[in-house]
Amino acid sequence: MTFTWKTPPWQRFEDCTHMAVTLTHVGGGEIALNSTSVRGDDATEALADLLMGPGGANGAAVMAPGLVAVVVRRGIDVMWMAQPPIQLTKNAAGEMEIGVADDDPDAVTAFSANDARDLLARLQVAYGTK
Known part of the structure; x- marks a missing residue:
């Protein structure tokens, strides 16, 4: 797969534009x-930055077996990040469904654990591992 960006988001020297929330099972149903x-x-580039960027440890967060999903929201809102x-x-099949109460639902994208792992695999093929 080829990516359309000139510079990968994790190599850019610019301010952050999105928030990413990683949801992980920690045991006991929590x-x-x-x-x-x-x-x-966009949301996919923001997820790529999370996965490959300085805090992503080359995707360690999404390789954790307890990953449920990653929710990405455009813009920075400290209150939204805090809570x-x-x-x-x-759902009936026992799968987790994600709902986000947001004033601008078009600003929010939810990536399943499989979506995040698939993107990580494509990024590692295109850019290698650190």
Whole structure:
């Protein structure tokens, strides 16, 4: 796969443009949320920055077996990062469904664990591992 950017988001010297929230099973039915700011022109580039950037440890966060999803929101809002309005429910098949209460639903993109791992694999093929 080829990527359309000239410079990968994790190599750019620019301010962060998105927020990423990693949702992970921590045991006992509990889900931990970890918020961070990331760079990119869109949600996929922001996820790429999370995966390959300085804090991503070359995708270590998405390789964790407990990963549920990554939610990316355009813009930086400290209150949203501190308490993301994300709700998780299990559907009839036992899979987690993600709901996000946001004033601008078009600004939010949810990536499943498989989506994040697939993107990481494509990035590692195109750019190698650190």
